[in-house]
Amino acid sequence: MARRIPPATWLRAFDAAARHMSFTEAARELGVTQSAVSRLVRHLEQHVGQDLFVRYPRSIALTEVGRAYAQTVHEAFDRLAGGTEEVFGVARDEPLTVRATPGFAVFWLAPRLADFRARWPEVAIRLASGVWASDFTGDGADLEIRYGDGDWDEVEAVRLTRETIFPVCAPSVAAGLHRPADLAEATLIHAVGFEAGWPSWLDEAGADAVMASARAISSDTIAATVALARAGSGVALLRSSFADAALADGGLVAPFTQATPLSEAFYVTWPSLRPLRPEAAAFRDWLVGRADVEPDRPMS
Known part of the structure; x- marks a missing residue:
């Protein structure tokens, strides 16, 4: 008996809209129009027989079933991405992507980065900026440097600073x-x-x-x-x-x-469900080695 799996394009549109809480931002991420995202999500809702979003004049919100399904879909994409990397590896020319706030990148990371480059000169690095909590979703980055209390869903976190x-x-x-x-x-x-x-x-x-x-x-x-x-x-x-x-x-x-x-601090984080490639694990270990605090717990 065939499984009742919706088309991947519908799921991608729903996942992006749920993460951004915006059809417009989801469209920007996916490289399509806002109306295309809205249409794909509507197809998915018709497929499952329930509304996944409440639509307001200037915003959207997940319904209760939408929140539950968003977590399932996001975890499924994470597992698929992790499994693909584990079996086939990452393209050699794909840079190690680290997302951090501009302040951390300028005042903490930049003065220390030459040390990592001296140890791992073959690793290409891309520094991506994030400002708000919604910028740090775990998507599109191998590692993220987040600021907060260290309690985030679906990521592992090791403290780097005491502030x-x-x-x-x-x-x-x-x-x-x-x-x-x-x-x-x-x-x-x-x-x-x-x-x-x-x-x-x-x-x-x-x-x-x-x-x-x-x-x-x-x-x-x-x-x-x-x-x-x-x-x-x-x-x-x-x-x-x-x-x-x-x-x-x-x-x-x-x-x-x-x-x-302060009780809050900077943490290096990585997705719990996605295995780190060697370059990312090396960068994480280097960050912790240069950190201002002892690690709160062993790293796996």
Whole structure:
């Protein structure tokens, strides 16, 4: 008896739409039109006899059965990709792809990468950027450097850093900062999307009233906040794992000694269901060897 398996094109469209929560973004990933994705998903819904998405005027959401099926379909594609690589290997000219935030790539990875290149000169590397949590799906990358608490579904994770945050600014700005309360007259540069930021640091410094009067600039990357601070646009918060590179040339200084510890950190992650190819395993082991902390657990 033939199995009731929908066409792969329908499943691909559904998987991409479920990961992005957007027909438009799914279309961009697949290289087709938004209407084509919508049509393919509708075919799949007719095939299984149930709605997989709730369609709103400007957004979509998975139904309860859609959420369950999305996980099944995604795991199936992961197993298929992993099995293909295990049996046939990866094309020799395919680079090792590592996805990381711009800040981690610039301030942590770039200063250390020459060491890996010296050890593994034959490995081609592609660095891909991700900013938001939705950018880190495990797809299209051998390894991802994620920021958070280390608890993500369907990936293995090993901690690379232990973090504190502290203010940094250009020397000309620091000249007018003698105590945390002076920040009330400064511009605070915020990195949005992080659990801890200026409110946490100011509270520990006993200067929480500063938030009410200080001017503000916001950016969605630490790399941008550091660049703004270096240019004299205000005061940013720097993560301790970035300090060596960011403070090395004197263009940024720390006006205060207060540093606030964070529970979140950077982790190297890889899909649980997909075997790592040798180059990826070597890069992972190298990352952990250069890490600021001892591994939380043995790696497999």
